[in-house]
Amino acid sequence: MLLLFTKILVTFLTVVMLAVVARRYGPAWAGVLAGFPLGSAITLYFMGFELGSDFAAEGATYTLIGLTGSLALATSYLYASRRWHRPRHVLIPATIALGAFLATVTPLQYWNANWWQIALFILALIAIASRLLRSVPDAKVALNSDNLWQRPAPAILFRAVMATISVLGITAIAHWLSPSQAGLLAAFPVSFFPTLIVLQLSYGAPVVAATVKQYPAGLVSMVIYVASVTQIYPILGLQLGTAAALLIATLYLLGYALVKFRLKRAPSSAMNSGSINQASENGAD
Numbered sequence: 001m002l003l004l005f006t007k008i009l010v011t012f013l014t015v016v017m018l019a020v021v022a023r024r025y026g027p028a029w030a031g032v033l034a035g036f037p038l039g040s041a042i043t044l045y046f047m048g049f050e051l052g053s054d055f056a057a058e059g060a061t062y063t064l065i066g067l068t069g070s071l072a073l074a075t076s077y078l079y080a081s082r083r084w085h086r087p088r089h090v091l092i093p094a095t096i097a098l099g100a101f102l103a104t105v106t107p108l109q110y111w112n113a114n115w116w117q118i119a120l121f122i123l124a125l126i127a128i129a130s131r132l133l134r135s136v137p138d139a140k141v142a143l144n145s146d147n148l149w150q151r152p153a154p155a156i157l158f159r160a161v162m163a164t165i166s167v168l169g170i171t172a173i174a175h176w177l178s179p180s181q182a183g184l185l186a187a188f189p190v191s192f193f194p195t196l197i198v199l200q201l202s203y204g205a206p207v208v209a210a211t212v213k214q215y216p217a218g219l220v221s222m223v224i225y226v227a228s229v230t231q232i233y234p235i236l237g238l239q240l241g242t243a244a245a246l247l248i249a250t251l252y253l254l255g256y257a258l259v260k261f262r263l264k265r266a267p268s269s270a271m272n273s274g275s276i277n278q279a280s281e282n283g284a285d
Contacts, residue, residue, distance in 0.1 A: 004168075007046055011167045014038045015160040015191050020152075036218060037225035037249050039163065039190040041242060044229060046171045047182060048238040057233035059174075059183030062109065064118045064226045066187025067219060069105035071129055073189060076100035077196050078136075078212040085205040094197055105184040115230045122223050126216045136213040139206035149201040162194035217256065225249035 018038065040063055048056030080093035113121075149155050167190055174182035192215065199208045228245035236244060 003046075003050075007042075007168055007171065008164055011042055011164040011190075012160045014042065015163040016156055018191060019156040019159050019195070036253060037222045037246070039167070039188075039192075040186050040222060040226060041246060043167055043170050043186040043190070044183075044226075045238065045242050046167070047174050047186065048233065048242075050171065051174065051182075053233045053238045053241065055179050055182075056238070057230055058179040059186060060226050060229040060233070061115050061118065062180045062183030063186045064115060064122060064223065064230070065108050065111060065113075066105045066184040067122050067222060067226070068108070068125060069101040069184070070187055070189045070192070070219065070222075071125060071216065072104040073097045073101040073193065074196070074212045074215045075129065075133075078133075078209050081196075081200050081205040081208045085200070087201050090197055090200050093200070094193075097193070097196070101188060105187065109178070109180045109184055115227055119223055119227045123220070126219055126223070130216040133213045133216065136209045137206070138213075139203075139210040141203055141207060147202060149198055150203070155198045155202060159191065159194040159198055162197075163190040166190040166193075218253075220256075221249045221253050224252050 015038075018036065044056045044060055044063065047059060074097075076099075077093050077097035080096040084090075084092040144150060149158075166188060170182075170185045170188065170190075174185070177185070196208055196211070199211055225245050225248070228248050229241065232241040232244050235241070
């Protein structure tokens, strides 16, 4: 009973924290933060706690390849939400996205490869996805006080409840699955999937697309975390291994945030410099 309560509390509070941060910084950061490995970290941790760290480490190799399913889910939701963009149609893109995830990961349970080969494959796939999604325009959030889903409490509560149910379900059925099958399910984006639903209900397909556009960049953090778990769990064990893997993934995201911030400031700095120079020239005339 205590374990069940701990799962609920940890997952719920984690998703609430990420949802608040994403809401504060908008769709671009929502996509990046969705790749932060807390969903898979929680799932793999509780798998290791209940079934052993060796089970979780072996399963993590398949979580790594299962991230292709996360990409399939995100991109399929993007295109489906463009076709069925009205709030009353939200179950259609959600169902299509779930189907895309399951169809992608099901045959992957039979793929035997080293973790580093899988990591390189996933990183290449992420690079391709990032390039293909580059043309997706950024979107501004249009506020509507009459929209229930734009209010913080219902939106965050829905995401937290959905993520908690997903973690509880995956860790429960893991007892009847092989490490490969359980690991693939651990790749399911327990936080990002309900986020897409809420975004469509709140702001529509353009904001969904702008969020998905940033998702591959955040997913690199997931690759780093899961790859670390495959190597660190057998050495450091469950507790220290989880902490070390999270630290490595966090350092990546901090580095990514710093680079992104500097690149964003560079054009504006150049424009300001140009304006100052122009003003100086005009003053000299």
